[in-house]
Amino acid sequence: MSLRTLTLSLLLTLLAFGPLSAAIGVPVTPATTESATATEAAALEAAREYTASLKSMTAKERRTLKREQRRAVKDALENHQDASTNTILLVILAVLLPPVAVLVYEGELNNKFWIALLLTLLFYLPGLIYALLVIFGNM
Structure with a gap:
């Protein structure tokens, strides 16, 4: 087997099998239900705080905030590759x-x-x- 064929087969094997940690068999532990529940609770609390802050704003401030959020999302989508x-x-x-x-x-x-x-x-x-x-x- 020539060096060129050996190198090509090695590269294709590495590409086919992905990262080395997957080939070695590193165990991946799923998130526990307690941490998932804590994360959901934190997300709900953040949503409540956001809603409360929207209610305390004037209509003009809310429009400005929404416009900035839409602009930020649009920029993030354009820059994402x-x-x-x-x-x-x-x-x-x-x-x-x-x-x-x-x-x-x-x-x-x-x-x-x-x-x-x-x-x-x-x-x-x-x-x-x-x-x-x-x-x-x-x-």
């Missing part, structure tokens, strides 16, 4: 075609793409490593 899914897809693409993964990640033809292409053409493994460094370098 599903990084885990994008990263997994980029890693799979990097394993298959490292220069294309760099191109998709960068969004343009730049020096990083040409370096990845050159490294991949010289030998596959340096191109793969470079593509993974580009993808995970900003995290």
